[in-house]
Amino acid sequence: MNQWFGFLKKEWFESVKTYKLLLVIVIFSILGILNPFTAKITPTLFEQFMPEGTFVNLPEPTALDSWLQFYKNVPQMGLIVFILLFSTMMSKELEKGTLVILLTKGLHRSTVITAKFFMALCYWTLAIALSFTITYAYTAYYWDQSQLQHLLFAVSCLYVFGILLLAVTLWGNTLFATPYGGTLVTLLVVIAFFIAAIFPKSASWNPLELLTATTQLLTGELTPSDLWIPYIITLFAAILVVLLTMTHFKRKLL
Amino acid sequence: MTIVVQINGVTKRFGDHEVLKDIHLHIPEHTVFGFVGANGSGKTTLMKCMLGLLPLNAGSITIAGESVTFGETKSNQYVGYLPDVPEFYPFYNATQYLELCAVITNMTKSERRGRIQELLELVGLADTTSFISTYSRGMKQRLGIAQALLNRPKLLICDEPTSALDPAGRAQILSILQQAKAETTVFFSTHIVSDAEQICDHVAMLHEGTIIFQDELTNLKQRITGEFVFTFTIPVAEARDRLQNTPFEMKIDSDQLVVSLPDESKQLAFMQELTTQKILIQSMQPKTRLLEQLVLEVLG
Numbered sequence: 001m002n003q004w005f006g007f008l009k010k011e012w013f014e015s016v017k018t019y020k021l022l023l024v025i026v027i028f029s030i031l032g033i034l035n036p037f038t039a040k041i042t043p044t045l046f047e048q049f050m051p052e053g054t055f056v057n058l059p060e061p062t063a064l065d066s067w068l069q070f071y072k073n074v075p076q077m078g079l080i081v082f083i084l085l086f087s088t089m090m091s092k093e094l095e096k097g098t099l100v101i102l103l104t105k106g107l108h109r110s111t112v113i114t115a116k117f118f119m120a121l122c123y124w125t126l127a128i129a130l131s132f133t134i135t136y137a138y139t140a141y142y143w144d145q146s147q148l149q150h151l152l153f154a155v156s157c158l159y160v161f162g163i164l165l166l167a168v169t170l171w172g173n174t175l176f177a178t179p180y181g182g183t184l185v186t187l188l189v190v191i192a193f194f195i196a197a198i199f200p201k202s203a204s205w206n207p208l209e210l211l212t213a214t215t216q217l218l219t220g221e222l223t224p225s226d227l228w229i230p231y232i233i234t235l236f237a238a239i240l241v242v243l244l245t246m247t248h249f250k251r252k253l254l
Numbered sequence: 255m256t257i258v259v260q261i262n263g264v265t266k267r268f269g270d271h272e273v274l275k276d277i278h279l280h281i282p283e284h285t286v287f288g289f290v291g292a293n294g295s296g297k298t299t300l301m302k303c304m305l306g307l308l309p310l311n312a313g314s315i316t317i318a319g320e321s322v323t324f325g326e327t328k329s330n331q332y333v334g335y336l337p338d339v340p341e342f343y344p345f346y347n348a349t350q351y352l353e354l355c356a357v358i359t360n361m362t363k364s365e366r367r368g369r370i371q372e373l374l375e376l377v378g379l380a381d382t383t384s385f386i387s388t389y390s391r392g393m394k395q396r397l398g399i400a401q402a403l404l405n406r407p408k409l410l411i412c413d414e415p416t417s418a419l420d421p422a423g424r425a426q427i428l429s430i431l432q433q434a435k436a437e438t439t440v441f442f443s444t445h446i447v448s449d450a451e452q453i454c455d456h457v458a459m460l461h462e463g464t465i466i467f468q469d470e471l472t473n474l475k476q477r478i479t480g481e482f483v484f485t486f487t488i489p490v491a492e493a494r495d496r497l498q499n500t501p502f503e504m505k506i507d508s509d510q511l512v513v514s515l516p517d518e519s520k521q522l523a524f525m526q527e528l529t530t531q532k533i534l535i536q537s538m539q540p541k542t543r544l545l546e547q548l549v550l551e552v553l554g
Contacts, residue, residue, distance in 0.1 A: 002357075002360070003360065005357075006354060007354075007357075009354075010343065014343065018345075098342065098343060100337055100341075101335065101340065101341075101398075103307075104307070104330050104333065105330070105358045105359050105401075105404075106331060106358060106359060109326060250326070251325070253307070253308055254307045
């Protein structure tokens, strides 16, 4: 087993021991169940809570409603919780000094960054896969999904956007070496995307488009070819941020 | 004698504050080299420079012939390091942690198991299976030494390994360091001068970023003192009374006569006086001083 896998094994062991695995499984399973469930019971809830005698003509929920819940809940709740869970990837080690011994033993600084990022990526993959599969299975049980377009590409947009935010969190966390550093930098980057989104022209490149265009993808108003520029830019930016993190960490005083 | 560490003209500044000023230090192989200095004198900074964890402003450091560079330095393959407060992953036990270190140092699987067991026995953790999170400070220091010795380094750097331990813990660590000397060179910093005195062959003192002295401990102890301790065939008080009218400075200390004889002519004159007085010597030896005294003298 080489250094990289050895350190990755430590990352895995640590994430299990600190209940990250359990939390990701529980949270994203709940979100997966919640999406079709919310879509299914919303009309019933409306009927229950409206004043007696009020007539509300709500259309019957469809598979699209379930997936709209998915694209509301997973980025808003899931991704935020996920970023918080992994927001101390580096700062915890830098604050405590646990890396010093390993680095003086010859552990490459790039190994630390890439292994940590890869482990977070594995968890993000698990989270999305879990939530997507559960939502898909329940939605298929209740409704016909054949009308939905580009289901896999739409979820990959959310996945890729999450990868970028993970990379930014790792960079902020390494740069400031404090638990809040990563979260703060991520928040600022998301705010910057939102500010850019005020200008309609930014839609052609803004990574935020990957989150906001998912409904149109599902209804077929947009096709993957409409989103390939922000898609590639987001992936490229994520790789660039990881490289930047490695450069920063290589010059960091310990 | 082979020199394992060569530190030449090292200067380190943090902003305007010069922490290390033109440091020159040579550490011979298979010695225990004590690095003495008060808290904040720059000991940890020099050690971090030796490990490539901090960049130098001037000078150079060579370990086992390999130049130390900032960041990932090849010289670290020859070094084992124990930080002042070693921090480990609390979810591992000692064996698991050492296995991680062995993987990092690219140790072969066949070599790994035997070496880890050998080191755990050396530091007295062979029977401990609990997680590191339950370890005492002393146990963590011992595990720290085990990980530092894992890859049979040519140089073991220990930063204040005994500073926060009780007397029993200190004695254990010092004993382990002394044993380690057989296979490596030990460079350890301390502000507890008596610790350095117990196990060191060489001592250097850092004060306000400058090396004030460095030498073999035996030379240091004998330097400047010029005092000799005598016992005689007659009671010491009687000897002192008989020598009272001589020009020599003397005092009684623990049934021994301590006489100040700073140069050879005084030493010869005292011998002649003893012959004249017909006082027979039972023993005579140069008075060694505690290193602590020396440090206090140097610091004024």
